[in-house]
Amino acid sequence: MKRKATAVWKGTIKEGKGNLSTQSGVLDNTPYNFKMRFEDEKGTNPEELIGAAHSGCFTMQLSANLTEAGFDPEKLETKAEITFKDGTVSQSHLILKAKVSGIEKSKFDELVEDAKKNCPISRLLDTEITLTSELVS
Numbered sequence: 001m002k003r004k005a006t007a008v009w010k011g012t013i014k015e016g017k018g019n020l021s022t023q024s025g026v027l028d029n030t031p032y033n034f035k036m037r038f039e040d041e042k043g044t045n046p047e048e049l050i051g052a053a054h055s056g057c058f059t060m061q062l063s064a065n066l067t068e069a070g071f072d073p074e075k076l077e078t079k080a081e082i083t084f085k086d087g088t089v090s091q092s093h094l095i096l097k098a099k100v101s102g103i104e105k106s107k108f109d110e111l112v113e114d115a116k117k118n119c120p121i122s123r124l125l126d127t128e129i130t131l132t133s134e135l136v137s
Contacts, residue, residue, distance in 0.1 A: 020044070047089060051080035054092050054121045061119035065111040066100060074099040089127050096133040108135050 005027070009018035019029040027044075036043035055078040066073045076098050083091040094116065100108060116122055116131050 020049075047082040047084045050089065050125075051082045051092070054082075054119075054125065055080035055094065057119040057121035058094055058115055059096075062096070062098075062112060062115035065115050066103070069107070069111060071100050071103050074101060076100075089125070091128045091130065092122075092125060094129070094131040096131065097136060098133065099136050101137075103135070105135060109133070 004023040006021045007018055010016055014034045017031060017033045019031050020027045021029055030044055032044050032046075033041070035041035037045035037047070058080075059076045059078045062076055062078075063073050076096065078097075079095040081091075081093040081095070082089060083093070096112065098108070098112075112131065112133050116129060122129055
């Protein structure tokens, strides 16, 4: 399986503009620029998209881990905080809030750690990955 995305950029780094498109059409000439990435202008940026990809991938991997272990996840909510510093993505911090009935905390922690290490996006990222999790009843 291959998934595709395209970026088109015109102009200088600060005054230029670009757009992003994905094979699925979810992003279709979605604009991005310097102010969206490094300042507070509304719009998307590569780091935000990495966060969405990482949180989505991790959450699906955790769901698979829980299901394979015999647990039915009621709700898994993951937020990703991507740190971009000195021209490098230096960290992805995942914040998980999960509702899973009948699971012991130690088993939950084991499955969470496995998902953090083994989701395909975690394996792709060459950066520090940290995580905090909360199991709610």
